[in-house]
Amino acid sequence: MRPRDRARQARNLCHLLIRARLARGWNQPEMARRIRNRSQEMGWPLLTGRDGVCHWERGREPDRPTQLVIAAVLGIPPEAVDERPWPQWLAEDPLQRPEPRPWTRLGALTSLTELAGSAAVDTTRRELILIAGGTLTATLLAWITADPVAAGQMATGERIGEAAVARVEARAAALRHTDDAEGGAEILDETSSALALVAGLLSNRSYKDHHGTRLYAVASDLARQRAAAMLDVYGDCSDTTFDTALRAARIAGDDALGANVLNFWTVSAYNTGRYADAEDMASTGLAAVRGRSTPRVEAMLTSRRGRARAHLGDARCWDDFDRAEALLAEASGHDDPDWAYWFDEAEVLGARASSHRDMGQPGPAAAGFARVHDLIDPAHVRTTALYTARQADALLDQGQVERACAVADHALDLTEAISSHRSTAPLLDLTERLKRYEGTPAARDFRERAHAVLAA
Numbered sequence: 335m336r337p338r339d340r341a342r343q344a345r346n347l348c349h350l351l352i353r354a355r356l357a358r359g360w361n362q363p364e365m366a367r368r369i370r371n372r373s374q375e376m377g378w379p380l381l382t383g384r385d386g387v388c389h390w391e392r393g394r395e396p397d398r399p400t401q402l403v404i405a406a407v408l409g410i411p412p413e414a415v416d417e418r419p420w421p422q423w424l425a426e427d428p429l430q431r432p433e434p435r436p437w438t439r440l441g442a443l444t445s446l447t448e449l450a451g452s453a454a455v456d457t458t459r460r461e462l463i464l465i466a467g468g469t470l471t472a473t474l475l476a477w478i479t480a481d482p483v484a485a486g487q488m489a490t491g492e493r494i495g496e497a498a499v500a501r502v503e504a505r506a507a508a509l510r511h512t513d514d515a516e517g518g519a520e521i522l523d524e525t526s527s528a529l530a531l532v533a534g535l536l537s538n539r540s541y542k543d544h545h546g547t548r549l550y551a552v553a554s555d556l557a558r559q560r561a562a563a564m565l566d567v568y569g570d571c572s573d574t575t576f577d578t579a580l581r582a583a584r585i586a587g588d589d590a591l592g593a594n595v596l597n598f599w600t601v602s603a604y605n606t607g608r609y610a611d612a613e614d615m616a617s618t619g620l621a622a623v624r625g626r627s628t629p630r631v632e633a634m635l636t637s638r639r640g641r642a643r644a645h646l647g648d649a650r651c652w653d654d655f656d657r658a659e660a661l662l663a664e665a666s667g668h669d670d671p672d673w674a675y676w677f678d679e680a681e682v683l684g685a686r687a688s689s690h691r692d693m694g695q696p697g698p699a700a701a702g703f704a705r706v707h708d709l710i711d712p713a714h715v716r717t718t719a720l721y722t723a724r725q726a727d728a729l730l731d732q733g734q735v736e737r738a739c740a741v742a743d744h745a746l747d748l749t750e751a752i753s754s755h756r757s758t759a760p761l762l763d764l765t766e767r768l769k770r771y772e773g774t775p776a777a778r779d780f781r782e783r784a785h786a787v788l789a790a
Contacts, residue, residue: 349569349606350424352391354408357429362387365407373403395420418610425608432577442581443536446553449578450526450533471527477505478531488531494541499548502532506552507672509559514676514714518566519753525560529553547586554582554591555673562598566716566754571602590627590671593619593635600638604645605756612642628668633661634677637685644689655686680710684721691724696731703728716757719748723760730767739768739776746780746787758788 355365362384369387373380378399390396396404401415405423414423435441479485484501487494505528509521532553535541541549557579561572576599583592596619603612616639623631640654659682687702703725710718726742742764749757765784771777 350421350427350608351387351404353430353570353606354424354427355387355391357427362391368407369400369403372407373400376403376406378403390421422608422610425611430573432574435581437581437584439585442550442578442585443533445574445578445581446529446533446557447537449557449575450530471523473524474505474527474531477501477508488535494535494539494545494549496545498535499541499545499552502528502535503548503552506555506559509556510673510676511713513559513563513566514716515752517716517752517754517757518563521559522563522567525556525563529556529560532556550582551586551588551591554579554586554588554595557582558595558598561602565602565605566756569606569755569759571599571606571608573599576602589622590631591673593623593627593631594671594673596622597635597638600635600642604642609642609645613639613646613648616642628665628670628674629661630665630668630670630674630677633658633665633682634674636661637677637682641685641689644692647693651689652686655682655689658682658685676711676714678709678711680706681717683709684717687721687728688724691728691731696728699728700725700732715748716752716754719745719752719754719757720760722748723757723764727760727764727767730764735768735771735774736776738764739774739780742780743783746784750787762788 355362360368365387366382366384369382370380373382380400380403382400386396398415401420401423402412405412405415408424409428410423410426414426417423418425432445435445478488478501481497481501483497486492487498509524509528512524513521532549536546536549536553557575561575561579564570564572564575576595579595580592580599583589583595596615600612600615600619603609603615616635619635620632620639623635636654637658640651640658643651643654659679662679662682683702684706687699687706690696690702691699703721706721707718707725710721712718722741722745726738726745729738729741742761745757745761749761761784765781765788768777768781772781
């Protein structure tokens with residue numbers, strides 16, 4: 335692995351320490367104070383100050399006695415320090431784990447209601463138009479009221495019927511495509527508002543069993559979309575939101591939908607340094623769907639496991655990508671879930687190329703991304719922007735400065751049309767790398783444009 339990639343990996347992993355600190359509302363001096371106090375109690379006096387915490391969050395590894403003190407401060411069992419390398423064991427932080435609940439309808443509904451918060455909609459108490467101000471976004475309100483039958487079912491005390499259920503299902507489907515084209519920032523409020531509506535319907539209204547099943551399924555998908563948007567916008571792995579989505583999928587009796595939650599949870603985990611967790615999640619999802627879903631769904635999870643393994647430096651990732659391609663070759667003619675539409679050959683090629691890049695193989699990476707551009711659906715703007723930025727990075731690794739800048743310019747064009755931190759972050763990294771090529775006009779021009787665009 336290249337030094338630059340090791341540094342990036344260390345930064346990603348140490349995000350776990352930052353998350354643990356922020357989850358407790360501590361600044362760096364406060365965390366240092368608690369570490370000093372606990373080390374005195376444990377008989378290993380430390381002189382840790384703010385700079386020590388800052389260094390750890392930037393990639394420096396503390397010695398084992400210090401790690402044991404950090405574990406004690408965070409309430410993590412000491413054996414975790416020896417079970418995983420630093421800082422991966424920080425993933426065991428209890429404050430960032432979903433609250434234990436029974437995997438029952440009540441447990442799922444409680445999780446959904448808490449996730450929706452006080453905005454959960456009680457549609458039995460007032461007209462939909464009156465509750466909209468504090469609960470529903472204007473876009474969602476317009477969507478619902480465009481179908482008078484659906485709006486009537488939601489705004490009155492009658493039993494929820496087909497029109498209302500179909501309407502919220504259609505909204506969830508529409509939000510998926512908005513995310514593809516415009517990025518997570520465009521759907522974050524909408525998914526939260528729609529989830530509040532569905533949680534309110536489940537909590538306060540009556541419905542037939544088959545409609546309840548579908549409402550739990552759409553709640554699962556909305557929670558999953560919200561969690562994925564949190565990664566896209568803020569770079570966070572929203573464990574509690576994913577856990578809620580998984581619970582709702584279980585109550586809906588849809589193992590494939592639950593596996594899709596694990597699919598996106600895997601992405602969030604390996605993008606925040608939790609590589610072993612990511613591999614476990616993808617493997618669990620595969621176990622749930624193997625032989626019981628469609629080849630496309632199995633290929634999707636197999637490819638995700640490949641990405642997790644690539645981050646771990648595990649050469650079995652290439653077997654996973656080969657298997658995913660073979661499964662996709664069998665995918666036509668199967669009745670795929672509607673949420674699986676986006677996973678195709680371009681996605682597997684992009685995962686393979688990204689893994690070549692992460693494992694220090696820029697030639698195959700650049701060639702792979704070039705093939706992706708020939709196949710990817712142009713409607714998937716966010717993913718196209720991400721892979722284009724990675725292609726530029728791989729070209730720069732090969733010393734092709736002018737070509738890298740040309741490709742990066744195209745990626746910048748795409749990012750101007752979307753709201754996605756995941757797509758802009760690689761371009762910011764590339765801008766920093768191009769500092770050493772200030773004498774090259776293409777590099778200088780790109781850096782000036784990138785600063786103007788990305789700072790806007």
